[in-house]
Amino acid sequence: MEKSLEFRNIEKLFPGVRALGGVNFTARGGRVTAILGENGAGKSTLLKVMNGDLKPDSGALYINGVEQHFESPDDAIKAGISVIYQERQLFPLLSVAENLFPGQLPKTKLGLFDKKKLMADAQAIIDKFGLKIDPRDMVGMLPVAYQQMVEIMKAYRRDSDVVAFDESTAPLTDSEIAILFDYIRELKAAGKVVLYVSHRMNELFEICDDVVVMKDGQYVKSFEVANCTEADLIKAMVGRDIGDTYSNLKRNDKFGEVLLELKDVRTLAIRDVSFQVRAGEIIGLAGLVGAGRTETARAIFGADPLLGGEVWLEGNKLTLRSPKDAIDAGIFLCPEDRQMQGLVMWRSIKENIAMPSIDKLSKGIFVDYKAVEDLADEAVAAFDIKTPDNDKIVGQLSGGNQQKVILGRWINSKVNTKVLILDEPTKGIDVGTKAEIYKLICDLACRGMAVILISSELPEVINLADRIIVMHNGHITGTVDRADATEESVLRLAMLD
Amino acid sequence: MKSSKLRRLLASKAFPLLIIFIVLEVVTIILSKGTVLKPVNILTLLYSLVIQVMMCTGLSCALISGNMDLSIAAQATLGSMLFSMLLMTSMPLWLCIVIAVAIAVAMGMLNTLLVNVFHFPSFIATIGLSSIYGGITYLITDGYNKPITNDAVLKFGAAKFGPIPLIFIIAIVLLIAFEIMLRKTNFGRYIYMCGGNPYAARLAGLNPDKTRMVMFLINSILSVGGGIFYAAQTTTAHPTAITQAAPNMTATAAAILGGVSFFGGTGTLLGPLVGLFLINALKNMFQILDLNTYWNVVCQGVLLLLALFIDYVNIKRKEDAMVKAALSK
Amino acid sequence: MIKKIVKKKEFTLVVLLLLINLVLGILGIIFKQPFFSMSTYKNILISLPNFAFLSIGAGCLLIGGNMDLAASTVGCFSGVIIANLYHLGVPWFLCIIIALIVSCIFGFIDGTLVTKYRMPAFIATLGVSYVVRGISYLFSAACAGGQAGNMNFKSEQIQWIAKYKPVAKLPVIIFIMFVLFIIYGILISKTRFGMKMKLVGGNPEAARLAGINSRKIAMILFINCNFCAGLAGWYNAAKTGQGALTALSTAQFTGLTAAIIGGISFGGGEGGMFGAFIGLLILQSFQVGMNILGINPYFYTTFSGLLLIIALGVDFITARGKVAVKPKAKAKEVRHV
DSSP states (O other): OOOEEEEEEEEEEETTEEEEEEEEEEEETTSEEEEEOOTTSSHHHHHHHHTTSSOOSEEEEEETTEEEOOSSHHHHHHHTEEEEOSSOOOOTTSBHHHHHSTTOOOBOTTSSBOHHHHHHHHHHHHHHTTOOOOTTSBGGGSOHHHHHHHHHHHHHHHTOSEEEEESTTTTOOHHHHHHHHHHHHHHHHTTOEEEEEOOOHHHHHHHOSEEEEEETTEEEEEEEGGGOOHHHHHHHHOOOOOTTTTTTOOOOOOOOSEEEEEEEEEOSSOOSEEEEEETTOEEEEEOOTTSSHHHHHHHHHTSSOOSEEEEEETTEEOOOSSHHHHHHHTEEEEOSOIIIIIOOTTSBHHHHHHGGGTTTTEETTEEOHHHHHHHHHHHHHHHTOOOSOTTSBGGGSOHHHHHHHHHHHHSSTTSOOSEEEEESTTTTOOHHHHHHHHHHHHHHHHTTOEEEEEOSOHHHHHHHOSEEEEEETTEEEEEEEGGGOOHHHHHHHHTOO | OOOOHHHHHHHSSHHHHHHHHHHHHHHHHHHTTTGGGSHHHHHHHHHHHHHHHHHHHHHHHHHHTTOOOSOHHHHHHHHHHHHHHHHHTTOOHHHHHHHHHHHHHHHHHHHIIIIIISOOOHHHHHHHHHHHHHHHHHHHHTTOOEEOOOHHHHHHHHOEETTEEHHHHHHHHHHHHHHHHHHHSHHHHHHHHHHHOHHHHHHTTOOHHHHHHHHHHHHHHHHHHHHHHHHHHHSEEOTTHHHHHSOHHHHHHHHHHTTOOTTSSOOOSHHHHHHHHHHHHHHHHHHHTTOOTHHHHHHHHHHHHHHHHHHHHHHHHHHHHHHHHHHTO | OHHHHHHSHHHHHHHHHHHHHHHHHHHHHHTTOOOSSHHHHHHHHHHHHHHHHHHHHHHHHHHTTOOOTTHHHHHHHHHHHHHHHHHTTOOHHHHHHHHHHHHHHHHHHHHHHHHTSOOOHHHHHHHHHHHHHHHHHHHHHHHHTSSOOOEEOOOHHHHHHHHOOOBTTBOHHHHHHHHHHHHHHHHHHHBHHHHHHHHHHHOHHHHHTTTOOHHHHHHHHHHHHHHHHHHHHHHHHHHHTEEOTTTTTTHHHHHHHHHHHTTOOTTSSOOOHHHHHHHHHHHHHHHHHHHHTTOOTTHHHHHHHHHHHHHHHHHHHTTSSOGGGSOOOOOOOOOOO
């Protein structure tokens, strides 16, 4: 019987967000099914449901026609599912061989650990993949590409009926990718179900048979690779009903001098990043996950050390040793992870708002609490933060209000905002608050600030930005002006090598 | 990337320690004009090593599984006290031994409860437990020694195989047994996995909670056992002797020097053994040189910091390599 | 206004303190050892300074998100320095100054090990505590020209801090202690350093991304903790007239317990001096109470251990101490560009 993996009516809700809505499709054995979709389309959530990390709120998974319910990732593995993630789940301090057989080490007749057999078995797998790895090597010492290959070999050993690859080629070099593709072809020949999540179009067309397109947590359409073009796929990925969210925004049309300029900026994750931002301009930084947008933002903000290149503000070269230097210059960042990087969750709203301005809100060594209170009141009023009082701890606020607290920190009478960088400001936020944030962004531009907006929601970027800089793999692939900006054009650049 | 066993041995943390130890020993032997090799001195050394080895082995087991225990000396003291008191009652020896084991198990389970179930930070929780055990010890003894009154036990503590004390042999045998378990049984390998990456371990169908519990039990049993051996050999259970002879610090320093990572998931039991030899060799050498014994204390601390510094250097080297790789693209 | 006070953690602590005193008092009446008396309270007060300094130092450091297990050994060394230097004829004020400077130096060392060399705080400070203990013995031996020992000394000026009794037969140290609690309390709750410190303790990465110099604050707190320990050592030496080599050995634990009972969360970023003070009062009420009731004094260590575990439990239940709340900078995966 042909193997198959069916998603039937899978739904998954998170507070305020519908991550997956009625996903329905079947992946057939003996074929490679690609899952394509932009950021936030629901691919990762779907994989998490598949491997048992998340339980669907409704609907179920069917393997070979049998309904499955997983209580833990362990159940999924036992049911024959292997997901190969980018964040590897290996034991860095143990040998390659032990990593290949976690939980299933071979035993000798005496019941002892059979190291010889383990090494031999491991060597057999490594040889099959044609890699030059010693099974006794410590995994943590291997280069990242080889670590990923170990992860892949783990799946091979499990001999699962369903194997899913989540952006697995990201850390691999060409030679390993070739090995991986050979392995995938073998899986196909063996009739296994193979899922392939990637945004590299050339890979899709090389190795996949079917493509499933997802958008906004929904299944959109299936294609057969043989019968479609890149343009078809991109068209299916984008195009949605935006409604009036963006039509009422008062945009700025007067741009000033060049405020911020990056020249050949290079850090660990990005290189050759150069662009200019004028006063009053909104720049969108677009790209798929891992493209280097956040890393660029952090470089501008001084959060990561610059390995090369320069950052100029108002015609002055900046020395950025830490975020404080950027803040003093007037460059502010709302970080990607609100809770881990942006807020001190157990402290009050007013403290979180006052954080960068504490020295300015002080008289000598003492904090001027009246000034802090006033500042908090100002921010709460300006951003309409819903809270009965400013002493409430930030952890008790909703996501939208938390974001407003961070915004209130960077936009008030005590700070001189020249450049504001927003990294995924509307992630996990309700529609109403989103609209407020869009209005704010336009206001800031009208006031002469430069805004850099990083967002995985293409409609946001396209409708708000005056110019969109697209990144892929750590460097800029192209720039799109507002007039020419469509989701297709941006997405095409985002997937360009 | 082929690597031979020899190369990995040379690269291990314990190897330079072994060299240093050998050098120290040679120096000590020369300086003492051979007195250090006198049978009576070697005997004293071996006796003092017994409890250190037992405690260090237990602690290393706990560390490898991802936990820390700063109450081992207190457990040993309390255990030995209770044992000697049990012996003074009219209960048969075998029953006393069973109860002693039960006490050790209870201590191990208490550790498991606080650290694994309630997720208390292990070092603070065990410091608290340490003083609780200490308090109980004084409560039942009023600060007095409790002599071992059972002849069989005393004989056991003094027994020797030729020049080597029986209890020392037992301590080493236990160490080797546990090392074999860690290296050669699947359960042992699973302990490393659970200690190093509990999430991945669960994915592989393992149970980190169970392995941590087992390691805590081993830890407590070895600590209490060591305390009882010490009492048997010195013929009294003393409320403060163990904390002097084998302080927590020695076991911890030896473990870290021996390559057992603070964060769990790596290390052997032989490494800490070498660490112990090194620490004791230092102590000996200072005694021979008639230097103040507290040079020894300073050195232990310095060695511990050195071990941590080596960790830092390794991390820094990795980071610099990443930067270099990024720059060369 | 009343509602606000009642909601605060410190209110619960004061209530707890009063309850404990009540229970001890009742027990006292039952066992015919009077608890409620001036001398009882005087005893409690007098026992506080032993631990107060360490409690303040450890508490501040804990709020800032770190800990230092070497503090009490540094304090002990400070006492040893004072006693021995004075014995050698060094002028009294220099003895004290040198001791305090040395304490600060160790604070600097601890801070550097933790912030620059990224060593896990408590193992690194454990190691340093050993080094300091050794050094103090060596120093004592060197000064005595041979064997290390507890050096006795007599100096009116140095011991003024413990012997001078201005009011109601209470030594001046009590007032100094109160003043210090108040000063540090104000520092933490009302100065900009205090506010930054709490933010750093709560989320060091977020603080850094808001322009706060987390490393500088950590260093200052480490130096302060050891400075306070140095003060504790001075007081101890002054009170006993001796630079004892085993001084302050239980004080570390008591100081830390008092801080945690007082609501200074183990996860950092929470709590204040008032809580630490009440925590200390609670612990000392127990000790003095047990003394009066004729309970074996060693029971006290058991009890404080028990209290520590209960305090951790409460911390855990109110979810303030949960490590998950205090995020560390995640090691970012390197992408090959």
